[in-house]
Amino acid sequence: MTDILDRLGLTVPLLQAPMAGVTTPAMAAAVSEAGGLGGLGLASSTADAARMAIAETRARTDRPFNVNFFCHVPARRDAAVERAWIARAEPLFAGFGAAPPEELREIYRSFRHDDDAMLALLLETRPAVASFHFGLPRPDQLAALRDAGIMLLASATSLDEARAIEAAGLDAIVAQGWGAGGHRGIFDPDGPDERLETEALVVRLARECRLPVIAAGGLMDGRDIARALGWGAVAAQLGTIFVACSESLADAAYRARLLAGGETVMTRVISGRPARCLANRFTDWGRDAPDDTVAPYPCAYDLGKALNAAAVRAGETGFGAQWSGVGAARARVLPAGEIVAALASELGQAG
Structure with a gap:
């Protein structure tokens, strides 16, 4: 279950949430350089802007990072x-x-429905990780991304969504609890929502799913990461902790x-x-x-x-x-890399 951490070379079981409008290449690179997985929120970007963000991040780090897109149904x-x-x-x-x-x-365009320019960009630039919110790419898009060697993640707010992610052949599930900041990743915003808190959701998905589970929602320090690992997660995704960092x-x-x-x-x-x-x-x-x-x-x-x-x-x-x-x-009002170092220290003390 920890294979994904080994594949990415992570020394801290931490993903920085790819928050559109907040994250920057400097933030993502700093997190990756510090041993976590940095993330770029590209859901509101054009393909040209995404290309520039990926290039700038690569100029700052040679370590893996995540690029994130929305797969919402058109309005x-x-x-x-x-x-x-x-x-x-x-x-x-x-x-x-x-x-x-x-x-x-x-x-905003949906990666699934009308953004093959972004798919072409990913196949060209081949970032280590691509993640998806609000749903899943089309099967043909997923096949192309897998063939390109890109690790694939998607957010789930329920067991049904997690099972859909698993059936689609992705590599890991980001379990987004009710306390998470930003957009709720629920596939159908007008459908039922159990509103599970992060612990309850992670425990359920870790028990019921074969894929590795990444905990997200309301986690703010290394002790929280330790707790998430205890629930059965292989890593934790934190976003709010980075909003006030100097690279935001x-x-x-x-x-x-x-x-x-x-x-x-x-x-x-x-x-x-x-x-x-x-x-x-x-x-x-x-x-x-x-x-x-x-x-x-x-x-x-x-x-x-x-x-x-x-x-x-x-x-x-x-x-x-x-x-x-x-x-x-x-x-915390610290550079992103220092936040990762503090989280790693707290995680070590909690362990």
């Missing part, structure tokens, strides 16, 4: 729902002296709100899919919005980004996508 568009969502947000925009977009765009793209307001700690909430209002965010003015505004009134992902994100931009121009920072898992206050 089920409903013009009436989208118009109503725009109208609901109009007073917020007006408060910042701005107008909402007249219509919403489907701003998080802005000053995001960092300050993170380090202040406080409540996190699971919300659809920012992007259209369930995601865990630090409670702020945007999440407060959306608390009473029924799920079926929110524009679909990623169209709602088009509005959310426009709203945040208008708010920032007016000096308000409470409308950003300030993703965070539970335990936000335990984030």
Whole structure:
């Protein structure tokens, strides 16, 4: 079960979560250089931007790193729902002296459905690891990636999703618990969700699945990693711990709100899919919005980004996508490599 760590040459059983909009080549390379597996969140990137990020990471390290993509079903568009969502947000925009977009765009592509340019890039550049969120690539895409020698991971929030990952022939499962920050990887956001915490999910998947399991969600220090290994995981994936590191793209307001700690909430209002965010003015505004009134992902994100931009121009920072898992206050203001070293030391002491 630890073969994947040996294949990657990891000296710390740690994956840095590939957080789109936060991770950088400098962060990923620093984590990999320190003995973990760095990650690039490329779900919102074009193929050209992804090519540049991969090249820059390789210029900083010759060690393996992970590249991550979304496999969401394209938006089920409903013009009436989208118009109503725009109208609901109009007073917020007006408060910042701005107008909402007249219509919403489907701003992110799905690797599975319409992004063969990204597949071609991966086959050309052959990163050591590719991982997927919201679902799985097509069988032909997976076959091509396997033939290229790329290790394949995918997120699961349930046993059914884990079994689908196993049946598709991937190499490991990232078990994403309910306390994880950012977008919930559930394949069908409108389907049932057991909302399992990380421990319960990892224990179940480690018992029921043949593939190695990587624990993710609410893990913030080396003692947490040790606990995850005790649940049956072969490694842990941590994201929130790196948001405030010096290599992060998080802005000053995001960092300050993170380090202040406080409540996190699971919300659809920012992007259209369930995601865990630090409670702020945007999440407060959306608390009473029924799920079926929110524009679909990623169209709602088009509005959310426009709203945040208008708010920032007016000096308000409470409308950003300030993703965070539970335990936000335990984030660290250190370079990424030093965070990995601290986690390894804590893990050693816990062991």
